[in-house]
Amino acid sequence: MSFNASSSSQPTKSVNEGLDSSDNIFSYLLTLTPDELNLLYGHTWTCKAVFRFLPDIAKQYVMRMLLCGSINSQQIAMDIPKKLTNLSGYLDSNGAKKGREQDQEAILQEVRDAHENAFSQLLKYRIISKTSNSDFTLNRYFQDTFRNLVTSVPSAQAPTTSHSSSHKRKEQEPETSISEENMDELEPKKKKRKKHKTKEIGAEFLQEYSKRKWENVLLYLVGTAAESEQTFSGNVNELLKYSQLIKKSDTVRITNEGFQFLLQETKVQVWKLLKHYLETSGQRNQVKNEILNFIFELGFLDVGKEYSSKDLTSTQKSLLVDFNDLGIIYLHRDKKKKIKDKYFFPTPLAKSLTVSMSTSYDLISSFGSHNSINNGYIIVETNYRVYAYTNSPLQIALLSLFIFPEYRLPNMVVGLITRSTIREALKNGISAHQILQFLRLNAHPQMRLKKPVIPDTVSDQILLWEKERNRVIKTTSVVYDKFTNVSELNATVDYARRQGALLWHSEEKMMMVCKREFHGLMKEFISSQYSR
Known part of the structure; x- marks a missing residue:
């Protein structure tokens, strides 16, 4: 069985989805050059974080290659089960029941896809590379750093050099005589540095x-x-x-x-x-x-x-x-x-x-522009009135981007969605889809009980107001007129159409309109064909 970096199987667990998302730190690693990534794999924290979010099967292969550095492709083929009886390590406690109820070949294919995805992730992040004989080799920088992490003794359990040497020094030093102590008292005392007290914050x-x-x-x-x-x-x-x-x-x-x-x-x-x-x-x-x-x-x-x-x-x-x-x-x-x-x-x-x-x-209380489902605060009525149960300056400022605020109460803002407010928001680059998505994500729990969450009259009208702005498209153009006959006009229209320059023409008015950027070509054509 071959393994390619281009395969796109899904991870076996949702926790691994973070590696494939385009809006996280792991996706940024794919933009780094091989040298930059190797340098990054020289750091312990990077290796720990990347390893933590690898699929479980990928973790197993990393650990197997950690000390030997490579794995044979024939051994990989042996790891992939050929029959359902070999799936005990992949199925849950009720795996036998699951095997009877589901198609066996589908389960086997799911396991093969998991292996495929594991190697796809490892190749994508350059943790492993494929050799000429189709074996897989662990990245040397990742291997050295992660091996030291796994095999080293935690610092809390191993005494430091300074601690052991000071302990030996205390055993070897003779007791100080009284006269020496008296001499020390005559020396000016150094100001002791205040020891920093470790703090904790809730x-x-x-x-x-x-x-x-x-x-x-x-x-x-x-x-x-x-x-x-x-x-x-x-x-x-x-x-x-x-x-x-x-x-x-x-x-x-x-x-x-x-x-x-x-x-x-x-x-x-x-x-x-x-x-x-x-x-x-x-x-x-x-x-x-x-x-x-x-x-x-x-x-x-x-x-x-x-x-x-x-x-x-x-x-x-x-x-x-x-x-x-x-x-x-x-x-x-x-x-x-x-x-x-x-x-x-x-x-x-x-x-x-x-x-x-x-x-x-949401695990840190879903602050910012979006609240969790249970903390929705917006109610939208069919008469375009919006009630927002919030006193957050940010949430009020965000609503003000596309509603007209009418009343401000201690814990509530009442506003109105109008044509002018929506057009102003559209002018500032906000789309109708973004406005509706914002209202749905922050809808009050009572609003979520309704289907659809946002009334159709409101959502349809917001979309229509957006389409209003797209009815007329401005294009810089040039008008050509004063043609002597229809054949001259039609010949020029055909040439403009072939060049992709034609916007509009009329035989009745004996004129045509072309895009401004093609004016040089059109002028040259007209001069060569109809110059007198």
């Missing part, structure tokens, strides 16, 4: 902090960020401009891409900004693979625990302030409200950066 606080920080980024795009929260680091400001979400002149203005960005899911928004951050790393003199490795590392750290930045590289230390502004980590402030970056706390958002995209950001 997960709820960090969750609210990351939510507030990320919402502030979105509010900044909308132009309604709180005065005290408008200051981002220079890198984050440049990042928002580079991503073409805003443009700066006298004031900050959101672009068409920015409007569309606001209506996307939070998990997509976070990763899009991080991709732009990686693309611009060279401009900030940062090492791309160190940024990626730090993101992978954050996925393994405990939320609420304090971590020192002492062992971070210079690139990773420069990330701390920027990631603090994005709500990915939390940094302490001193009494003067100045950020201290000696220690940092990962937030739930940091933990979610390397989880499967099938596991939504």
Whole structure:
């Protein structure tokens, strides 16, 4: 049986869907060159994260090749079961019943597809490569790093060199005499350095902090960020401009891409900004693979625990302030409200950066532009009136993109969907489909009981308002008239049609209209055919 990198079988478990999604950190690895990826596989955290999201069968093959480095293609063929009796390792506890009820060949094909998918993933991420004799070899960089990780003794169980040497020194040193102690007392005493006390912060606080920080980024795009929260680091400001979400002149203005960005899911928004951050790393003199490795590392750290930045590289230390502004980590402030970056706390958002995209950001309370199903807050009536049970500035700002707010109550906003508000939203680059999707995703639980969720009268009218804008298409054109007879007009029309330049013609009015970019050709043709 042959294994190709182009195969597209589905993973055996939904947790592995994260590798195939186009909007996560793993998809970015596919854009790296082989040298960049090999350099990245020299880091422990990257290898751990990639291994964690491989299909189960792929993990088995990695572990089998870890010490020997390669596997024979004939051995792989033996691993794939030929009969249903060999499927005990693939079926659940009621596998026998499942085998009787389902077609045996279909089950066997499912297992073959699982093997095919496993090797497809391993080849795609260059964890293995195929040799000339069709054997498979494990990536040397991945093998060295992961083998050291698996075979090394955890540092908590092995005494450090400094600890054992100091212990021996204490045993060998003689007791200090009284006179020496008295001499020490005469020496000026050095000021003892205050020992840092390890702190812990509650997960709820960090969750609210990351939510507030990320919402502030979105509010900044909308132009309604709180005065005290408008200051981002220079890198984050440049990042928002580079991503073409805003443009700066006298004031900050959101672009068409920015409007569309606001209506996307939070998990997509976070990763899009991080991709732009990686693309611009060279401009900030940062090492791309160190940024990626730090993101992978954050996925393994405990939320609420304090971590020192002492062992971070210079690139990773420069990330701390920027990631603090994005709500990915939390940094302490001193009494003067100045950020201290000696220690940092990962937030739930940091933990979610390397989880499967099938596991939504709902695990950190689904903040941002979308709420979880149980927390929907929008009711849309057939008379185009919208009731939003929220006091979130971000959610209100998002609704204001396509509704006219009429009333503002402590915990509710009442607005109206009108032709002018929808046309304004369409002008800013938001499509009717995006508006309807936003309303469905954030619909109140009572609204979800109805089918369809959004009344047909409202959804159909929004789509019709969008089609209104597409009835007339502007095209820069040139008018040709004053033809002496119909045959001249028809000959010119035929030539223009063959060139793809014709827009309109009329024998009654003896005139024709062509696209502006073909004016040179048309002028040359008319001059050569009808010059007098």
